[in-house]
Amino acid sequence: MRYGDTVRKTVQAMLEKGMVDEVLAFVRGVDERDVVPAFITDAAEAEKITVASYQPYSLASILADYGDKGKKIGLVVRSCDARGVIELAKRNQVNRDDIYLIGIECYGTVNPANAKEGEIYIFHDAMEVGGKKEALDESLLSANCRRCEYPVPGMADISCAIDGDGAIANTPKGEEMLAAANLKSQGSTVDASAMKERAARWQDKDFPNLGTDRQERLDYWLRQFDKCIKCYGCRNVCPLCYCKDCALDADRVWVERGRMPPPRLFHLTRLMHIADSCLNCGQCEAVCPMEIPLTRLYHQLHNELRSIFDYESGINIDDALPLGTFTEEEMKAGGVELG
Amino acid sequence: MTTAAFRPKILAFLCNWCSYAGADLAGVSRIQYPSTIRVIRTMCSCRVNPQFVTKALLMGVDGVLVLGCHPGECHYIEGNMYTRRRVIALKRMLEVLGINPDRVRLEWVSASEGTRFADTVESFTATIRQLGPNPLRGG
Numbered sequence: 001m002r003y004g005d006t007v008r009k010t011v012q013a014m015l016e017k018g019m020v021d022e023v024l025a026f027v028r029g030v031d032e033r034d035v036v037p038a039f040i041t042d043a044a045e046a047e048k049i050t051v052a053s054y055q056p057y058s059l060a061s062i063l064a065d066y067g068d069k070g071k072k073i074g075l076v077v078r079s080c081d082a083r084g085v086i087e088l089a090k091r092n093q094v095n096r097d098d099i100y101l102i103g104i105e106c107y108g109t110v111n112p113a114n115a116k117e118g119e120i121y122i123f124h125d126a127m128e129v130g131g132k133k134e135a136l137d138e139s140l141l142s143a144n145c146r147r148c149e150y151p152v153p154g155m156a157d158i159s160c161a162i163d164g165d166g167a168i169a170n171t172p173k174g175e176e177m178l179a180a181a182n183l184k185s186q187g188s189t190v191d192a193s194a195m196k197e198r199a200a201r202w203q204d205k206d207f208p209n210l211g212t213d214r215q216e217r218l219d220y221w222l223r224q225f226d227k228c229i230k231c232y233g234c235r236n237v238c239p240l241c242y243c244k245d246c247a248l249d250a251d252r253v254w255v256e257r258g259r260m261p262p263p264r265l266f267h268l269t270r271l272m273h274i275a276d277s278c279l280n281c282g283q284c285e286a287v288c289p290m291e292i293p294l295t296r297l298y299h300q301l302h303n304e305l306r307s308i309f310d311y312e313s314g315i316n317i318d319d320a321l322p323l324g325t326f327t328e329e330e331m332k333a334g335g336v337e338l339g
Numbered sequence: 340m341t342t343a344a345f346r347p348k349i350l351a352f353l354c355n356w357c358s359y360a361g362a363d364l365a366g367v368s369r370i371q372y373p374s375t376i377r378v379i380r381t382m383c384s385c386r387v388n389p390q391f392v393t394k395a396l397l398m399g400v401d402g403v404l405v406l407g408c409h410p411g412e413c414h415y416i417e418g419n420m421y422t423r424r425r426v427i428a429l430k431r432m433l434e435v436l437g438i439n440p441d442r443v444r445l446e447w448v449s450a451s452e453g454t455r456f457a458d459t460v461e462s463f464t465a466t467i468r469q470l471g472p473n474p475l476r477g478g
Binding site: 089210213214215216217218219220221247254262263265268269271272275276297300301304305308309322323324326330331332333334336337338 | 382390391393394397409410411417420421423424426427428429431432434435436437438439445447452474475
């Protein structure tokens with residue numbers, strides 16, 4: 001038995017029964033450390049889907065860029081991508097009704113560039129490298145994954161365990177999907193609170209204390225921004241940066257063509273545009289050739305805003321975007337703070 | 340630079356319908372207030388894109404004041420509701436980045452509140468004097 005059999009079985013059944021026209025998932029690339037995204041239309045090809053713990057692209061952003069409009073599309077997603085799809089649907093970039101989210105439990109992913117030899121699977125308390133079980137080495141995981149609070153993709157239609165045949169339907173659509181694959185909805189045995197503890201521990205470690213040492217923090221970030229070579233990689237991979245016409249394009253208003261490094265406003269603009277919904281998917285940081293720790297900045301600000309606006313991004317499609325809405329009470333309340 | 344010699348430069352965004360008229364009233368009523376502010380008139384306080392504020396701070400302005408109509412009194416009904424949430428988010432961003440969020444202040448000033456306008460400018464100027472020059476000045 002291979003890991004992710006539940007996922008492959010579900011995808012195969014959905015394609016055979018015509019529930020979806022195509023499925024977007026990662027398949028094995030040139031070797032065991034390489035996965036590539038692929039649209040799968042033939043049920044026989046579902047075998048190729050891999051759930052190895054790599055996440056080199058955001059499938060949500062690939063869906064928004066290349067997914068056929070009007071077709072029914074299945075996605076094999078980790079929590080960050082499931083949340084990305086929901087955030088994009090909220091912004092009318094994709095139609096949630098046409099999308100079937102097949103979630104896989106995820107306890108962290110590894111950047112293939114830093115990976116050891118052999119295919120890696122990360123579990124909540126162990127990892128498997130090239131077929132051998134080892135103790136989990138947290139330093140191997142991507143920094144954003146260590147801070148992740150969503151090991152189980154409860155916002156997807158179904159969430160499947162990596163190991164074994166656990167699969168839970170989270171929505172009525174999910175129940176149809178499991179029924180199509182003849183699977184029972186049965187829970188996972190993993191204790192999610194241990195993952196929350198890990199997330200809290202790393203967030204404490206990664207995020208500087210607010211309220212003290214402002215100058216130090218400012219110097220640090222300005223130094224980071226000045227490393228930028230304006231490759232636009234962070235913008236291009238970000239699942240939430242979907243605008244066709246971007247304010248940061250050269251010779252619009254803010255960014256002058258041919259000047260290096262770009263104005264610091266470049267990063268602050270993206271920060272302001274994204275932070276209320278940042279998914280902590282880590283793509284911006286992974287793609288950055290200058291190794292600017294962008295996700296850390298976005299994630300910290302997102303956590304701050306999450307508590308102020310009581311908004312959790314990518315969980316519920318009906319939650320309005322915090323900066324594009326207001327309440328009746330706010331209309332009546334004086335003062336410049338909320339509540 | 341000593342505090343006594345430090346003259347803050349403050350950028351003020353005033354909404355056309357309330358705060359600008361409030362500033363006008365302060366002027367015609369000859370109410371005295373510090374000449375530290377440079378005014379930009381916008382049609383609504385929600386026209387103030389957070390980028391405007393950030394850019395001003397990056398260019399070395401010591402403080403940014405955003406003034407709009409009182410809640411429920413916006414000429415465009417709800418513009419200032421968005422401003423409020425936006426400025427809250429912007430201030431958190433500045434804090435995370437390491438810029439003192441007190442360098443940005445949002446206040447509501449109506450067309451009849453000339454005194455309130457003068458008081459706001461005065462107290463904000465005092466705050467900025469205390470904070471000292473913008474660390475980004477000249478950078």
